[in-house]
Amino acid sequence: MEAENHTILSQFFLLGISEDPELQAFLFGLFLSVYLVTVLGNLLIILAISSDSHLHTPMYFFLCNLSLIDICFISTIIPKMLVNILAHSKEISYLECLTQVYFFMIFVRMDNMLLTTMAHDRFVVICCPLKYTVIVNSQFCVLLVLMSWIIMFWFSLILTLLVKQLNFTTCTEIPQFFCEVVQLLKVARSDALIDIFLYVSTALLVVFPVSGILHSYSHIVSSLMKLSSSVSKYKAFFTCGSHLCVVSLFYRTGLGVYLSSAVVHSSQRSRIASVMYTWSPPC
Template identity: 60%
Template sequence: MSIGVTNSHVVFFIPGREIPYIKSRNNTRISEFLLLGVSEDPNLQPLIFRLFLSMYLVTVLGNLLIILAIISDSRLYLPMYFFLSNLSFVDICVTSTTVPKMLVNIQTQSKAISYSGCINQMFLFLIFVELDNFLLAVMAYDRYVAICHPLHYTFIMNNQLCVLLVLVSWIMSVLHALLQSSMVLRLSFSTHVEIPHFFCELNQVVQLTCSDSLLNDLVMYSATVLLATISLTGILYSYSKIVSSIRAISSAQGKYKAFSTCASHLSVVSLFYCTGFGVYLSSAATHTSQLTAKASVMYTVVTPMLNPFIYSLRNKDVMSALKRILGGKM
């Protein structure tokens, strides 16, 4: 057995065990958390399992089809579809980080998630949600260049810039997730910790600590607000310029064509930010954590599931590519 010491914990690494026991200085130990899910009613568990399994399969299948359509059709080798394929990949990852563990727990009639599993789930979820946030801003910039500077679009949105924008989004997301996860590692918890959620959501975990969480709260809300503000400001600025350019177009047909290229992205942006802000506002306004868990389903499960439909149904090029993949049966 090896022993590691942190600022607030003594960590015992026991051979043959999957995770270490965490012993805080007040002599309490924790090796796992309990996820209470969206409902504790045992009669609802079969329905919840079928519902979430269906949504998960639709999300994975829908987003995979979008990625395959973009890869298989050379006409879709454009910046906007490159960003869309990245968004679809991230949407699969967001859902895969949270839903499978919940489904396994329902099937095994267990609520447990290991300490390391909880931290890893939190870390990955923060990466992919923040990536969603940044990619939506990048896609707004792409639409801004396409509509406001159409003659220079190919020159500005070159392959190097597109890859760089995605790479910077990944780096920023990983750094943010590392910061938030490392802040949680310094916290102590009671022996039995019940998380009133279906996954290890950062805010819910921090609220359950028996340590002083003031610094965690400051870092958590400051970083989240800062990153969300940066992305949202970029989106709003891009669309303010887009609206000005569209208003300057003389023909109604030209205005409709320009606006239609932004409609899908606007729908996804509205869905993502409205559901996300709704969750955090509801968590701030109510002490009913189970209600927050239900609200979180919207932006963690429903939004990634709807994104492929929004982009495919409103985009003729994507629809044509999907028809070819599915043998013209659409």
């Protein structure tokens, strides 16, 4: 029998993290707690930055945007999961799935762009401190963020439209707790050209930000090596330390998700890696 395609497909089935009914109450409490802590923590960061004029600097402007994106990022995934656990359901409509793919890609790529921008900010403040206020001014910061949003909106729209062209059988099961592009490609009956375009375009939006971060920190390390004062080195390390921790956590967990999806055949390991990736955005 010929497979039915996406034109008559009404829903997917998300298998979730575990199918054990005894674990559902624990998972609901755990994810609800993480969600509330993440949202409240980021809201406090936004409120603190907005209310203190001393924090109206480029770095805190980027941090404020990052916190807002992290709230949207986790809100794209967790609420639907919590509703499904409460309703003892695994269903997600076709439209909801595409919507989740669209917004997930926007927010996760915006995280990439902002982390790269923050690395450039640290590079300028350490390597070119006298030119910092000229290079990284308020207009420049707003333009960078605005351009990032525009690029990500269009990229996510194109990506979602390509996913919409994929062919699925009815009652398609996704071995994940949200609609992830990699898993959708695995369960779809699609044209190889679409798969290649999706992977290449996604990879490019990882390669360029990572290259930007590595370039910035290579210059930062080079500048730090020339400093004779240990106090100055400590201050510079303190300035970059928190950002480096966030970057390493974000990319390590993200790489773990896609490697586990592409290489490891255990769907359970892929789901666990995705949990860490979902929780990795800083709160």
